[in-house]
Amino acid sequence: MNKIDTIIFDLGGVLIDWNPEYVFLDVFDGNRKKMQWFFDNICTSDWNENQDAGHPLAKATEERMALFPEYKKEIEMFYGRWVEMLGGAITGTVSILKALIDSKNYKVVALTNWSAETFPIAQEKFEFLQWFEGIIVSGEEKTRKPFDDIYKLTLERFQIKAENAIFIDDNLRNIEAANALGIHGIQFKSPADLKQRLKNYNIIL
Structure with missing residues (x-):
């Protein structure tokens, strides 16, 4: 060797x-199933990794809100309350x-x-x-x-x-x-x- x-x-x-559950479990009133659906379909790992590769957070948030306007508030929280996920x-x-x-x-x-x-x-x-x-x-x-x-x-x-x-x-x-x-x-x-x-x-x- x-x-x-x-x-x-x-x-x-x-x-x-680091775990987004620290914010979103409360946002979804403790409903893990709803929270997981949100992570699987809205603020996904792939989406977050785009920002890890340099995509601006504000632009990414705007783009996602345009796709899913009914989740505007929750999408804004992903980076708006990021510190609480740490x-x-x-x-x-x-x-x-x-x-x-x-x-x-x-x-x-x-x-x-x-x-x-x-x-x-x-x-x-x-x-x-x-x-x-x-x-x-x-x-x-x-x-x-x-x-x-x-x-x-x-x-x-x-x-x-x-x-x-x-x-x-x-x-x-x-x-x-x-x-x-x-x-x-x-x-x-x-x-x-x-x-x-x-x-x-x-x-x-």
Whole structure:
């Protein structure tokens, strides 16, 4: 096995708890079925990912309201109340991040699908975002995971050899895209599981 010298972290769902349910479960009076229908048909994951790739939030909101005028109020809330969807840090993973950085054995960077317009809010809230050697934010680069170009950009910008890097992400689709380029991948399930999976690469924390 090649020596691992770089760890690439995803942020949302790995280090930061972000969930639109924090707003919309209340909006739909606790009715999970109605809320899920809204996420599946109106403010969908694909729609949100367009903004992660640089599409302006205001324009995206206007376009969606034009398509679904009967949901105007709820659509406005998606980015209007975005701050309330931002939960706390996933503390177990933050501890792993700190241990990796403190060891001085690894280059530690982040690769996140995140709107450039909302990312500064997270930077202000979470001090550990300053610990990384660098962060690739999809919205700033006008592309996103799982497209090859954002992984290649990460490797090039931080002078990383794919075979010497581990990429940690909660989304299997993103892991598979990294694997296709020769980057080792760990699908994040929990901090305890991550710690165990890192041991498989002889990374003992």
